[in-house]
Amino acid sequence: MNVRSAPERAARAAILRAAGSDRVGKVVSRYGMRAGARRFVPAEDLDEVVEVMRRLNRAGMRGVTGLFDDHARTEADVARHEAEYGRQIDRLAGEGLDANVALKLTHLGISFSDDVMYGSARRLLDRAAAHGMRLRFDMEESPLVPQTLALYRRLREEGVDNVGVVLQTYLRRSEADLADLLPLGLNVRLVKGAYLEPASAAYPDKRDVDAAYVRMLERCLAEAEHTAIATHDPAVLRTARVRISAAGVARERYEFQMLYGIAVPLQRKIVDAGYPLRIAAPYGPNWFSYLMRRLAERPANLGFFLRNAFSR
Numbered sequence: 258m259n260v261r262s263a264p265e266r267a268a269r270a271a272i273l274r275a276a277g278s279d280r281v282g283k284v285v286s287r288y289g290m291r292a293g294a295r296r297f298v299p300a301e302d303l304d305e306v307v308e309v310m311r312r313l314n315r316a317g318m319r320g321v322t323g324l325f326d327d328h329a330r331t332e333a334d335v336a337r338h339e340a341e342y343g344r345q346i347d348r349l350a351g352e353g354l355d356a357n358v359a360l361k362l363t364h365l366g367i368s369f370s371d372d373v374m375y376g377s378a379r380r381l382l383d384r385a386a387a388h389g390m391r392l393r394f395d396m397e398e399s400p401l402v403p404q405t406l407a408l409y410r411r412l413r414e415e416g417v418d419n420v421g422v423v424l425q426t427y428l429r430r431s432e433a434d435l436a437d438l439l440p441l442g443l444n445v446r447l448v449k450g451a452y453l454e455p456a457s458a459a460y461p462d463k464r465d466v467d468a469a470y471v472r473m474l475e476r477c478l479a480e481a482e483h484t485a486i487a488t489h490d491p492a493v494l495r496t497a498r499v500r501i502s503a504a505g506v507a508r509e510r511y512e513f514q515m516l517y518g519i520a521v522p523l524q525r526k527i528v529d530a531g532y533p534l535r536i537a538a539p540y541g542p543n544w545f546s547y548l549m550r551r552l553a554e555r556p557a558n559l560g561f562f563l564r565n566a567f568s569r
């Protein structure tokens with residue numbers, strides 16, 4: 258269903274608000290609710306994620322991992338996160354896996370120093386480039402969009418070519434951002450957007466978000482260097498498939514992306530139809546906010562989560 262009802266919209270907002278609550282996070286983490294989270298968060302550490310990536314590769318899928326952790330507030334926090342991302346890059350490449358890494362700039366200092374963030378991102382990109390790996394900056398809350406895009410632009414203008422970015426189609430600004438970025442030779446992941454945003458920044462009506470997705474997708478397939486079509490929406494996926502075959506878009510110029518544990522039968526269908534698909538499976542101590550975003554996307558998941566959480 259494309260239109261969210263008023264109670265569903267309210268549930269989504271309430272769940273996303275709880276996602277920002279330290280108190281709820283502590284309770285959920287402490288009382289063994291990990292059991293309920295397993296469907297969406299399959300790995301607790303890098304060893305486990307390597308196993309997940311192996312399974313995905315065996316099933317004909319590519320993988321991408323990332324980190325759940327607190328926002329960096331000091332250079333020491335950035336160093337700790339950078340070390341973990343560095344371990345991910347070396348390990349995935351060392352194991353010969355078809356998998357890469359998505360970075361959250363809140364881990365690399367975006368909230369306190371553009372210079373620290375740049376230095377850290379640049380070192381990680383150089384490290385990934387040595388393995389022939391691409392990294393992508395996830396997109397977080399809307400106040401962080403200008404700095405994220407400025408960093409992407411700076412790196413592209415410096416000739417860094419193993420970096421990608423994300424645009425969220427719920428943001429009113431994203432179509433203009435897309436037009437600005439395309440001349441750089443754009444590698445973009447298109448998503449609808451997962452955070453709680455004010456109506457001044459994001460379309461409140463889901464129909465507008467979905468329509469913007471299709472408009473941006475068409476432009477990306479025509480003009481971007483590479484488009485990651487990250488959605489579980491069957492209608493958007495159908496449109497994408499039609500456009501890809503009608504325009505004969507080369508396989509190297511796009512891939513589908515989905516989240517671990519979501520729309521699993523659809524994942525299989527995409528791969529069986531011969532399309533490239535990458536599955537995202539991040540891990541880390543702060544999995545609570547990620548879980549809440551997944552519950553907010555489909556409040557019916559809350560029932561599934563609670564049943565599992567309390568059945569042990």
Ligand SMILES: Cc1cc2nc3c(=O)[nH]c(=O)nc-3n(C[C@H](O)[C@H](O)[C@H](O)COP(=O)(O)OP(=O)(O)OC[C@H]3O[C@@H](n4cnc5c(N)ncnc54)[C@H](O)[C@@H]3O)c2cc1C
Nearest residue numbers: 395396448449450451487488489490514515516551554555
């Ligand atoms: C690989 C990947 C990376 C992402 N990176 C970012 C990012 O950097 N920044 C960002 O803001 N967002 C990111 N997202 C999340 C994205 O913004 C959406 O919140 C999420 O993909 C759900 O929207 P949808 O496109 O699937 O469409 P929707 O219209 O929300 O959902 C379409 C259908 O998919 C299924 N579905 C969707 N979500 C769920 C769920 N949680 N549980 C069960 N079924 C579900 C349902 O059947 C639903 O009807 C990412 C998503 C993916 C797949």
